[in-house]
Amino acid sequence: MPLPDSSQYIPHLAFDSVIFGFSKGKLKILLMEYHATGWLALPGGFVKKDEDLENAVKRGLFERTGLTDIYLEQFHTFGSMERAQPNYMKTILQANGHPVPDDYWMLDRFFSIGYYALLDYEKVNLTPDALSDSIAWYEVETLPELIFDHDKIVQKALQTLRENLDRKLIGGNLLPERFTMNELQSVYEAILGEKLRRTSFQRKLLSLNILERHEKLYTGKSHKAPYLYSFKR
Amino acid sequence: MPLPDSSQYIPHLAFDSVIFGFSKGKLKILLMEYHATGWLALPGGFVKKDEDLENAVKRGLFERTGLTDIYLEQFHTFGSMERAQPNYMKTILQANGHPVPDDYWMLDRFFSIGYYALLDYEKVNLTPDALSDSIAWYEVETLPELIFDHDKIVQKALQTLRENLDRKLIGGNLLPERFTMNELQSVYEAILGEKLRRTSFQRKLLSLNILERHEKLYTGKSHKAPYLYSFKR
DNA sequence: TTCTATTGTTACAAATGGAGACAATAATAG
DNA sequence: CTATTATTGTCTCCATTTGTAACAATAGAA
Numbered sequence: 001m002p003l004p005d006s007s008q009y010i011p012h013l014a015f016d017s018v019i020f021g022f023s024k025g026k027l028k029i030l031l032m033e034y035h036a037t038g039w040l041a042l043p044g045g046f047v048k049k050d051e052d053l054e055n056a057v058k059r060g061l062f063e064r065t066g067l068t069d070i071y072l073e074q075f076h077t078f079g080s081m082e083r084a085q086p087n088y089m090k091t092i093l094q095a096n097g098h099p100v101p102d103d104y105w106m107l108d109r110f111f112s113i114g115y116y117a118l119l120d121y122e123k124v125n126l127t128p129d130a131l132s133d134s135i136a137w138y139e140v141e142t143l144p145e146l147i148f149d150h151d152k153i154v155q156k157a158l159q160t161l162r163e164n165l166d167r168k169l170i171g172g173n174l175l176p177e178r179f180t181m182n183e184l185q186s187v188y189e190a191i192l193g194e195k196l197r198r199t200s201f202q203r204k205l206l207s208l209n210i211l212e213r214h215e216k217l218y219t220g221k222s223h224k225a226p227y228l229y230s231f232k233r
Numbered sequence: 234m235p236l237p238d239s240s241q242y243i244p245h246l247a248f249d250s251v252i253f254g255f256s257k258g259k260l261k262i263l264l265m266e267y268h269a270t271g272w273l274a275l276p277g278g279f280v281k282k283d284e285d286l287e288n289a290v291k292r293g294l295f296e297r298t299g300l301t302d303i304y305l306e307q308f309h310t311f312g313s314m315e316r317a318q319p320n321y322m323k324t325i326l327q328a329n330g331h332p333v334p335d336d337y338w339m340l341d342r343f344f345s346i347g348y349y350a351l352l353d354y355e356k357v358n359l360t361p362d363a364l365s366d367s368i369a370w371y372e373v374e375t376l377p378e379l380i381f382d383h384d385k386i387v388q389k390a391l392q393t394l395r396e397n398l399d400r401k402l403i404g405g406n407l408l409p410e411r412f413t414m415n416e417l418q419s420v421y422e423a424i425l426g427e428k429l430r431r432t433s434f435q436r437k438l439l440s441l442n443i444l445e446r447h448e449k450l451y452t453g454k455s456h457k458a459p460y461l462y463s464f465k466r
Numbered sequence: 467t468t469c470t471a472t473t474g475t476t477a478c479a480a481a482t483g484g485a486g487a488c489a490a491t492a493a494t495a496g
Numbered sequence: 497c498t499a500t501t502a503t504t505g506t507c508t509c510c511a512t513t514t515g516t517a518a519c520a521a522t523a524g525a526a
Contacts, residue, residue, distance in 0.1 A: 053312025
């Protein structure tokens with residue numbers, strides 16, 4: 001696989017995606033592991049010269065997850081000088097098995113536009129990119145060290161997600177179409193990093209009139225079966 | 234004045250500043266009027282190749298207002314294809330009195346990072362840039378038409394400002410160091426675009442314990458003199 | 467001294483949110 | 497079939513917050 005050619009991309013400009021999923025009560029994000037180095041990074045990409053920014057991000061998301069129609073939100077653009085670390089980037093590119101000229105475009109300084117995505121963990125079909133051995137889920141609570149300033153990017157994404165949680169009612173995007181109140185509460189708790197009161201949460205969300213109540217879910221457990229809900233269109 | 238040279242700037246990348254001020258009960262922003270065309274635009278600029286993004290914005294603010302230490306917040310990055318309008322840009326550049334080559338860098342597609350700034354209207358010393366006849370304050374309520382997608386940028390700035398108003402307690406940045414409760418309320422009302430209840434507003438802000446109360450302000454009017462307040466450090 | 471406009475504070479009502487109580491119920495154990 | 501257990505949906509009580517109005521204080525004018 002040859003190194004990407006500069007001519008089709010906007011120079012100095014990239015995006016990074018913080019892709020959130022929810023499974024087994026934990027909030028998780030997708031990370032890529034680069035060849036040979038083992039370095040971990042956010043899935044990202046470049047913007048084609050004739051492509052909308054948001055389209056570029058959606059293209060990247062589709063390539064990694066196989067999904068379209070993903071909830072997507074821009075949260076910050078990172079543009080400090082400290083971001084540029086050509087030596088690290090050169091190592092990554094060389095580990096891919098190619099000689100890298102000193103003036104190769106990917107070694108330049110990059111401005112990165114951060115987006116976060118919320119999707120249904122179960123629907124994802126993971127595919128690594130050309131520079132990576134693997135892409136996998138990592139718990140947000142116990143993230144390993146990331147390359148470049150990607151730790152900072154994740155923290156900013158998480159902060160924005162928390163601030164937007166109530167205002168934009170986005171918690172449901174991490175769940176399947178139908179879910180129980182308890183599952184929805186778990187999503188809120190995982191995002192906020194704190195326990196919520198069951199009764200207050202239920203009262204609050206029902207009072208918003210954004211949920212539709214469906215049939216009960218019989219799990220086989222010996223207790224009252226919860227209703228399934230979905231978000232109104 | 235020669236046209237700017239591409240070699241010192243990051244190509245395809247710009248910033249636009251929505252600079253808010255408050256005067257006579259009205260929220261205002263700064264707009265530049267381009268030579269000959271009369272077209273109105275947000276003050277913006279380009280990022281030097283060895284310069285932090287935020288520094289570039291601060292440099293631009295200083296050049297237009299003479300102020301440093303301005304409250305500044307990034308709110309969105311605009312990257313759709315529709316932004317590119319080389320014909321308009323060419324007209325602007327030619328009105329500046331120079332032949333413009335077809336491949337001149339400023340005619341390219343640009344990604345623009347939007348920042349809003351809050352400052353004390355009285356402290357500002359306005360200076361137009363090389364392409365502009367003038368820079369002046371315009372009431373947000375009755376903005377004229379702007380060039381490119383600058384209307385959309387202003388609306389997004391205003392939306393973010395409103396969302397951040399309570400959470401970040403930023404209203405005071407539009408006022409002098411010391412102000413009356415009534416002035417602060419007027420700022421909130423101008424930003425939110427709605428009247429607030431005097432007593433609730435006063436109680437709310439005092440209960441936050443972020444204001445320091447100083448001497449009374451005797452205006453010469455025939456009624457009780459209000460206290461002056463400042464924000465605690 | 468009285469009057470007017472505005473300010474700071476208080477009082478009461480309404481809405482909201484925290485905390486626990488309680489009945490309903492699905493499956494299991496006897 | 498009945499009792500038990502765990503969890504759910506709802507209700508009540510209470511504290512806090514916010515909407516609304518009332519009221520006293522007061523700087524200057526009449």
